[in-house]
Amino acid sequence: MPELPEVEVIRRALAxxxxxxxxxxxxxxDKGLRAQSPPEKLRAGLTGRRILRLLRRGKYLLMQVEGGDTLLLHLGMTGRLLLGPSPGEKNLPHVHLVFDLDDGSRLLFQDVRRFGQVLLYPPGVTPEPLARVGQEPFCRQVTPAWLQGQARHRRRPVKNFLLDGRVLAGIGNIYAAEILFAAGLHPETPVGELTLGQWEKLLAATRRILRRAIARGGTTVNDYLQPGGGTGLFQVELAVYGRAGEPCSRCGTPIRRVVQAGRSTFFCPRCQPAPPGPLPPDA
Ligand SMILES: [Zn+2]
Known part of the structure; x- marks a missing residue:
């Protein structure tokens, strides 16, 4: 599933x-997506309009067109944006939406599992899904003290906190595991117990990991915009995710896998020691 770096790299390449x-x-x-505006509405709102800019909030892309309408795009689990023309495009499966552009190119939304979203909003209306999107991790308002304030008196595990898009936008399961490894934090640490120093480390690791993934993605993104190109995540070096049983790159201890909130979590039990005291309920 694309996370913030993937969406941001796609935005930078397409914009x-x-x-x-x-x-x-x-x-x-002919098949619908998880959420979509009616075809007539899209046709009426977009046909003949110029694309002004392509923005990102969390994992959402926002295409602003002249006249003030905004098209909200979410890639869901398997959504891809392809920019053609290219050979074989006509027979490409799972294409749900095509924009013909005035230079002869075409923008295609392909989505095998159809969890994607394509919604058009009129001028002056804030897209409703964005109301639940938290702060951008690179935003200046996000500081160690702000994060500590968001976590105060909360017992939930720090990994679940990182995954909560209502606090920090765009971080998914894979980068959350990588961020916690980089920060040396056990994923089940009760989030309210982190010290300011730990929040400093965590925020620095978050930005470093996301920035590195964006930089790495920038070199491969052209593949992602072509039919038949790469899918899912960029080929970033993952230190812990998906590496259960393999030696930690820092200390050689086998990486462990646990399940948190129904999702796999990978960590090094030595570099990310369990906090003292009972672990919080998994919520
Ligand atoms: Zn280790």
Whole structure:
């Protein structure tokens, strides 16, 4: 599932190619996505309009068009944005939405599992899903003290806190595990017990890991925009995620896997020691 770095890299790659392009036609496939505006509404709101800019909030892409409408895109589990034309595109499976652009190129939304979202909002209306999106991890308001305030008196595990998109936007299961390893924090540490120094480490690790993934993705993103190109995550070096039983890159201790909130968590029991006292309930 794409996380913040993937969405941001896709945005950076697409933005200059889409900016100023006029949408000539909007074409729909016959199967619906998890959430989508009616085809007539999209056609009426987008056809003939120029694309002004492509923004990102959390894992959402926001395409602003002239006239003030905003198209909200979420890639869900398997969604991809492809920019054509390219050979074989006509027979590409699972394409749910096609924008014909005025330079002859086409923007395609392909989504095998159809958890994606494509919603159009009129001028002046804040897209409703964005109301639940927390702060951007790179935003200046996000400081160690702010994070500590968000976590005060809370017993939930720090990993679940990192995954909560209502606090920090865009961090998913994979990068959460990598961030906690980089910060030397056990994923089940009760979040309210972290010291300011630990929050400093955690925030620095968050930004470092996300920035590195964005930089790495920038070198491979062209593949992602082509049919048949890569899927899912960029080929970032993952230190702990998916490595249960393998030696830790720092200390050689076998990486452990536990399940938290129904999802796999990977950590090094030596580099990320369990906190003293009872572990919090998994919520
Ligand atoms: Zn280790």
């Amino acid at each position: 200059p190619r889409l900016r100023g392009r006029r949408i000539m036609a909007v074409i729909w496939g």
